[in-house]
Amino acid sequence: MSRWKRRALMAALALLVLGALYLISNLIFVNFIVDYWWFDSLGFSGYFWLREMYRYVVFFAATTFFFLVFFLNFWFAARFLGSTGGAAKADPKQEKIQQGLSRVFLSGSMKVLAPLSLILAVLIAVPLYNRWEETLLFLAGSNSDLKDVVFAKEVTYFLFNYPIYTLIQTRLLIAALTVLAALASLYWIQKGVFAQKGQPFPRAAKAHLSILVLALFVIQAWGFVLKAHSLVYSNAHEPLFYGPGYTEINIILYLTIGAIFLLLATALSLIVLIHTKKGYVLLSISTTLFAVCLLLVNTTFLPDIIDKYVVKPNEIEREKPYIKNSIQATLEGYGLDYAVNRSYPLDKGYRLATDQSFQMNIQNIPVWDQEFLKEVYFQLQGLRTYYNFADVDVDRYNLGGNYQQVYLAAREVNLSKMPAIARNWQNEHMTYTHGQGAVMTPAVQSGDQGISWALKDVPPISPFGLAPGESDLYYGTDKYPYILVPNDVRETDVISGKSDYTGKGGVPMGNIWRKFLFAVYFKDSKIFTTFQTNDESRILFRRNIVECVKEIAPFLKQDSDPYLVVAKDRLYWVVDCFTTSSHYPGSSPVLDGSFNYIRASVRATIDAFDGTVKFYITDPKDPIAKAYDAIYPGLFSGKTADIPRDIREHLRYPKDLFVIQMEKYLKYHQKDPVVFFQQRELMQFAKSYEGKKAVSMAPYYITVDLIKPGRQEFLLVLPLSPINRDNLAALAVGRCDGEKLGDVMVYDFPAGEQVYGPSQVNTVIDQDTDISKEFTLWNQAGSEVKRGRMIVLPIAKKMLYVQPVYLRARTASRFPELKRVIVSQGDTAVMDVSVEKALEALEAKLERRETEKARLDKSARAAGETAKAKAAAKPLTASPAPAGITPVARPVPTASPAPTLSKKL
Helix, strand or coil: CHHHHHHHHHHHHHHHHHHHHHHHHHHCCHHHHHHHHHHHHHCHHHHHHHHHHHHHHHHHHHHHHHHHHHHHHHHCCCHHEEEEEEECCCCCHHHHHHHHHHHHHHCHHHHHHHHHHHHHHHHHHHHHHHHHHHHHHHCCCCCCCCCCCCCCEHHHHHHHHHHHHHHHHHHHHHHHHHHHHHHHHHHHHHHHHHCCCCCCHHHHHHHHHHHHHHHHHHHHHHHHHHHHHHHHCCCCCCCCCCCCEEEEEEHHHHHHHHHHHHHHHHHHHHHHHHCCCCCCHHHHHHHHHHHHHHHHHHHHHHHHHHHHHHHHCCCCCCHHHHHHHHHHHHHHHCCCCEEEECCCCCCCCCCCCCCHHHHHHHHHCCCCCCCHHHHHHHHHHCCCCECCCCCCCCEEECCCCCEEEEEEEECCEEECCCCCCHHCCHHHHHCCCEECCEEEECCCCCCCCCCCEECCCCCEECCCCCCCEEEEECEECCCCEEEEEEEEECCCCCCEECCCCCCCCEEECCCCCHHHHHHHHHCCCCCHHHEEEEEEEEEEEEHHHHHHHHHHHHCCCCCCCEEEEEEECCCEEEEEEEECCCCCCCCCCCCCCCEEEEEEEEEEEEECCCCCCCEECCCCCCHHHHHHHHCCCCCCCEHHHHCCHHHHHCCCCCCHHHHHHHHHHHHCCCCCCCCCCCCCCCCEEEEEEEECCECCCCCCCEEEEEECCCCCEEEEEEEEEEEEECCCCCCEEEEHHHCCCCECCCCCCCCCCCCCCHHHHHHHHHCHHHHHHHHHHHHCCCCCEEEEECEEEEEEEEEEEEEEEEEEEEECCCEEEEEEEEEECCCEEECCEEEEEEHHHHHHHHHHHHHHHHHHHHHHHHHHHHHHHHHHHCCCCCCCCCCCCCCCCCCCCCCCCCCCHHHCC
């Protein structure tokens, strides 16, 4: 074979090997490659590389540090191996062994010590790799104006520094123990086994060991400092209160401080003993005292004695300042320290329908339940089998110049109701690819009219000009498979029948190599073998917006209810995101202990057409959000003011956050430590009925002029009751509009007045004969009566209770029909076809009741006066004495002089 043929063959083999290696590497890293393409398609390629780089930078830095700790100590110790220290020589056999050991560690340091140090360093550094993001928060965390009430340290110390300090201290302690044990063993092998009796120990080696011993004790002393700081997370007093109490602050804290000083004294005594052979007594005393302190700190013996004989007899006085600290810390941790309390004086008058405030608010009273409305939307606006309404949202829009509360839902694609024969690969991934438009209805509806629409149909039409320019939805809240668009099959469109995707979202399919990798990634060979894609084709995946946001920012928790916004140009989704921590000092954690600090500090917006995701910081005071902004420059697109106005006007108070906050508020609103200790004003979520089952009410959105009369606001409301009672105690309100977004207000009802709760009103409705009669007739006529969710409505210093009534036909294609609306005030309930007519009927009924009550009161007063007059006119006659008893003569009373002022006094 000629030379050039051999070279050609070698080149071909080399290319084949390289190709095989490239293929194998890509198959191994296919997840990494596809993830990068996806992040790059969203404009987050820099952020992707930062996240990947950070974890390895942290791991590399930690590994390098611990490698140097191990290697330098081992290398320094190796200098003394084989040293005779000037003593008599050992026998030749022992000397040969010593010299061999010395050669291994001296000449082979890079062959033995380096690999050994690297292995140990990696093992020590792995936990730091697993918690790399916490390490970055520690490095990027900023200062805070808030300080904890126990140690007067900034709360950011506990949020960012303390968790990493505890991790680092543990790693350092393990490293120091490992080094000390290894070096002590090496020195002992040389001087304790091989050396002749009386051979001196090298001074430098002795100093080396002394430094290691001192370092070990200092690291452990730091651990006790951190243990003292951990008292802010004490749960010894739960369920009463969270955080340190009298025993922790006055006993355990001082014992821990004593242990720190005794530990350092023990370390110094030990070093003195090693170098001078003196100090046995001092070492014994310090060691004994340290052991006693350690025993008392880590057992319940002393705390139980203090609790039983010092705290319990005077518990309120002993624990009062610490209960106050716990209340303050918990309110701060959940953002409730600025909650505003107001009283809500009740007006029991019966003027309703004619009241000006009622006239203004009546158009925003929600009378549809979202679950029932979803069925109505599907039946009336589903249009095709492959469309679905996954969720119904509540919002407010300008309808004809009026600030109007509405319900709206996106018309998303879902093939689950399609015939099985139609659910094939091509239809799922290339034909039925997207939803179209949205529907919107005003919150208030009437039972005697058809449902009114603010937005409907495809293409969308709106009498109020709300139809968006681009109405296709490729991203939403439903379950979405990957799709390949545009394609040669053409996508299905309701109007034209066929359409092509024109957006820039998704990852370009590009060449056959990309198709192959996507086929491997999705484990679907049809991606590779299909001929229906073209040069413009893109693959859209992770189209569920919850999954999308979680993939980009896994460090953020999400509200469980993303909501749709209809803007002028297109449809958008908004996801409320939270920053959390389990290390806020003194704050009571949630039930599962996962966090004790939460802020709704981030909003994510997702373009429903092309999937563009943007994050905005909506709480610039949150130190965690500020730290993430510093860690990931470019991830956040700005602050609240930078959100497009069409979207910003529809931001709202997250329900999940409100529930979490109110679960803490039920207990921690008792700011007086004595009241808190007695749990005198403990509350619960108000109870309502679903069928015959009593359930805790969930928060709901209403639009009323509660905060400022004459100015309507979109509010999130939750009624609260005294514990184990059904009446109302307060109304918690989360504000949603403008600069007041995120504010919390609580309206307290007069303590001495009965304010009906929803469950009590439910009983009033059940006992109303007129309403019960109607229900019986409807049930007998082949329909099923369903009562919707009751809402508590504060308007014009009155408390109204509104509950819709639905009829559902007992047929296969049944969907609920709004038939009546029940409106109640106190112990009076009426039912009519609309809120307006129900209010008129309620006012008339209350007026009749007041009139009848006044008439009865007048009659009672007249009867009383008549009886009194008759009694005064009737002469007094003595009753005859019983037989055998002689009547006693009594003196006739005479008029006595008027008493003097002194006698009166």
